[in-house]
Amino acid sequence: MQKNYFLSLLCFALCSSTLFAANLVPIPTQIKVDEKKVALGKKLFADPILSKDKTFSCMTCHNLQTNGADTVAFTKGVTGEQGLFNVPTVYNAVYNFRQFWDGHVKNLQEQAIEPITNPVEMANSLGTVLEDLKRSKTYSALFEALYEDGITKDNLAEVLAEFEKTLITPNSSFDKYLRGDMKALNEHEIEGYRLFKTMGCISCHNGVNIGGNLYNKFGIYQNAKSEELGRYNITHREEDKYVFKVPSLRNVALTAPYMHDGRAKTLEAAVNIMTQYQLGHPMDKEDLHRIVDFLNTLTGELPEIVKDMRVEGQ
Ligand code: HEC
Ligand code: HEC
CATH class of the missing domain: 1.10.760.10 (Cytochrome c-like domain)
Structure with a gap:
């Protein structure tokens, strides 16, 4: 009798936790964001300044007018070399528990720099990106208005991620x-x-x-x-x-x-x-x-x- 009771309790706990999961x-119809960071992130997301030969923006592979991704199995990066994974959509990516197919980064902020330096994507170096942005009067002013330390890797990642948070459908x-x-x-x-x-x-x-x-x-x-x-x-x-x-x-x-x-x-x-x-x-x-x-x-x-x-x- 007691054993049965224990078993049904156990089942109740397990079953209800599965149901819950x-x-x-x-x-949600809205998400809390910092509007100024979003505006800067939006500009950068569509700007090929981030790529090695200034031909690719994030939008090239994540077309926000259509599906936040592209339409082929594998996408070629700036060098013409093909990536190893199908492009996932950036729409609602903020709600993923990790980013990338293998989940190797925790969140959008950690993710944002990787495509810039990935040799089969934008193939740039972090040093070059930061220098190019600093050379731009517009970007220097925009970053300085938001951050005491202006253009840095972390600030770049933060504004890109802040913009991506708004990409919910x-x-x-x-x-x-x-x-x-x-x-x-x-x-x-x-x-x-x-x-x-x-x-x-x-x-x-x-x-x-x-x-x-x-x-x-x-x-x-x-x-x-x-x-x-x-x-x-x-x-x-x-x-x-x-x-x-x-x-x-x-x-x-x-x-x-x-x-x-x-x-x-x-x-x-x-x-x-x-x-x-x-x-x-x-x-x-x-x-x-x-x-x-x-x-x-x-x-x-x-x-x-x-x-x-x-x-x-x-
Ligand atoms: C045991 C876990 C599991 C179950 C059950 C499961 N899926 Fe999946 N599903 C996955 C995984 C893992 C992938 C990614 C596979 C890959 O590409 O490596 C996936 C991928 C997909 C995709 C492709 C999405 C994309 O953007 O590429 C679709 C669509 C899908 N599942 C629908 C379904 C449907 C419908 C069912 C039920 C008939 C189902 N899945 C059952 C784990 C599961
Ligand atoms: C050359 C094409 C290409 C460019 C350019 C590109 N991406 Fe991606 N993106 C990909 C591919 C391919 C993946 C999947 C890679 C993986 O899972 O290992 C991906 C994955 C992602 C993910 C993870 C989504 C998820 O569900 O796991 C985010 C977020 C993302 N990219 C944002 C960006 C941002 C921000 C930029 C610009 C700084 C950018 N991407 C530029 C091809 C691209």
């Missing part, structure tokens, strides 16, 4: 539904949401970003034949081979191709890959289409702040 939460149909507008989703989409929960997608894709808050192995039931080792490169632990940050599914209808290597061109293909590698059981076509219908409801509104931003040369 598997919550989907709407994106609230009010998707699904968020409206979560907030109580039962008409925001049609029957197919509601059925897709139900399947997303019952099939177990929600065990990995959950929280405010419907992903972006935990790591998981890509290829649980079958080897996913990934060339990248993921977290293993950082921890060197056998169990971290092929472990990646579970990506956010926010705006996923806009961010094809999918997976860290861009192997899936469509949402149908991406969901198929998930059922095969992550769930280990097939899904009938009808159910797959319902899940895709649901994923299509996760597209939010682009923020006002990006309306006048353009990619160089477009």
Whole structure:
């Protein structure tokens, strides 16, 4: 008797904690930021001054007019050399628990300098960037108005990150539904949401970003034949081979191709890959289409702040 009682208590604790973890939460409609830092970060985000040959801005790979990413499996950097990972969107990245596919940096601020010095992205050196910015009267004045120490690596990272915080996309149909507008989703989409929960997608894709808050192995039931080792490169632990940050599914209808290597061109293909590698059981076509219908409801509104931003040369 007592043993049963203990077991049910244990189950209650475990089950309720899983349920709690598997919550989907709407994106807040506002986020607190320092407007002056945001304005400077915005200018820098779209300015090719950050790249080695002054041809690439952050916008070149993270097009804020469309999806905060690009549309190819792998992007070439300023040297023409190809990167190793599919570009993730910067939209809602502020809500990811770590940044990058392998989560090797903690937050947007730590992330911001890496693309500038990454040889397959902007291929610049930190020294050159800081010198170029200091040589610009406009940037010198703007930084000095905000910081006593003017242009530094940390201040540059801070303003870029502050701008990126504003890149949130609230009010998707699904968020409206979560907030109580039962008409925001049609029957197919509601059925897709139900399947997303019952099939177990929600065990990995959950929280405010419907992903972006935990790591998981890509290829649980079958080897996913990934060339990248993921977290293993950082921890060197056998169990971290092929472990990646579970990506956010926010705006996923806009961010094809999918997976860290861009192997899936469509949402149908991406969901198929998930059922095969992550769930280990097939899904009938009808159910797959319902899940895709649901994923299509996760597209939010682009923020006002990006309306006048353009990619160089477009
Ligand atoms: C040449 C293309 C390119 C340029 C230019 C570029 N990025 Fe990226 N960005 C990428 C790729 C590829 C990744 C994924 C790399 C990885 O996970 O290892 C990425 C990842 C990110 C992430 C992490 C998102 C997530 O969900 O993990 C953020 C944030 C980001 N970039 C911001 C920036 C900023 C800020 C700039 C400008 C200073 C910039 N990027 C310039 C290609 C680019
Ligand atoms: C056990 C954890 C787990 C489960 C369950 C799971 N996923 Fe994933 N999902 C991941 C991981 C990890 C990735 C990234 C894989 C990679 O590229 O390395 C991913 C990637 C995706 C992508 C691609 C996103 C992008 O931007 O590239 C989509 C779409 C997706 N999952 C949808 C689903 C759906 C729908 C289900 C349920 C049918 C599901 N996932 C079940 C862990 C999971």
